[in-house]
Amino acid sequence: MKLKLVFLAKLRERFGASEEILVVDSESPTVSDIINLLVARGGAWAEELSVDRSYRIAVNQEMGGFETLVGDGDELAIFPPVTGG
């Protein structure tokens, strides 16, 4: 299955990309599974997505958690805590 990943703000800069299409073997992974795949890349990925960093997840533009399931065609966004207003 394919996922669209979206990176925003500081994470966009750190990963050097605002979007990517990720092909995943698993049928119904959780957000946590996807994060682990990204952490395995090492470098900025491992650093920014380590458990002691605070970042937020949205699945299909709704705030989600590590246990949220993702499916084919979903959009998974990863971003720092928001600072607008």
Added chain:
Amino acid sequence: MKLKLVFLAKLRERFGASEEILVVDSESPTVSDIINLLVARGGAWAEELSVDRSYRIAVNQEMGGFETLVGDGDELAIFPPVTGG
């Protein structure tokens, strides 16, 4: 001594006057003494200034109470609870 009395809003209408100059015998009366003089006039005065009515007092444009002293040339305003804003 002379006092300037000011009546506002509903009390202005009930007393049929917005101001009057009151000549008082006493040297340093309290607000309470002045109110009693007005109540003694009967009619609307007795009615509107009776103890069970809520009205407010200002002496020289500062909120006051029944015990506030008034002196020659002072301005004593009597008005209903405020309703602006």
Added chain:
Amino acid sequence: MSVRVQFEDFDVGAEIFRIRQSDKKVGAVASFIGVVRDLNEGDEVSTLTLEHYPAMTEKALLEIEAEAKKRWDIYDSLIVHRVGTLKPLDQIVLVVVSSAHRGEAFQACEFLMDYLKTKAPFWKKESTPSGDRWVDARSTDDAAAERWK
């Protein structure tokens, strides 16, 4: 810190602009506008007439502003209150407060309105189909002002 009492309407955009631009430290501007409603206590209101105690009004409003300035770390504030005869949808009062952060601006703005409602010498008289009547003070306004004690 300034106050105005006037018959004329006021320009909310221009007033807020002045307060906002007055200081580069301003990060938050809270404001409130009171408006004439077409209905009060179940009766249709055609006009609302505001009377005040001219000798005392500005003094009372400035005291309320000084109290807000003492309680919160605000930069500037403005109170504009109209008098005379107004109709539904007309603006009655404007309160604007600037601060570095929103919490202080919101609190000071609400405080100014609550104190104005119970301590500034204004009185409302409304015209309804059954005649003219003076608006009674509301116990909810007293309760709102009590919160800040």
Added chain:
Amino acid sequence: MSVRVQFEDFDVGAEIFRIRQSDKKVGAVASFIGVVRDLNEGDEVSTLTLEHYPAMTEKALLEIEAEAKKRWDIYDSLIVHRVGTLKPLDQIVLVVVSSAHRGEAFQACEFLMDYLKTKAPFWKKESTPSGDRWVDARSTDDAAAERWK
């Protein structure tokens, strides 16, 4: 209930006018403007750049408005948030709420700002003499949002 995300500045007077005039039952209009400050964490700020997550932003803001409407008896609300590069004294965000009475308008307006600050996908980056930096989320904002739980 409406929201807008835009590069352009907004006209506070015109926006508030629309909300105020929308209904003859409106008696109270509370509003808030967030402004770029020239100083943050002790450093001079020359510009502030706001990024957002376009696919999600309007949806998130509309959800925050729906939540306010559910909690308070308000008539209308508006959120306008700018993105792009701004400078000190520029307007960032406008929130306007109308209601019959001021208490509801004030509370809903402050709620909208507190929720927006913690739940709407905007991020600030500031330029200072020592370089560009992303603004960190503030724990005071989390605390402000927690109050409404």
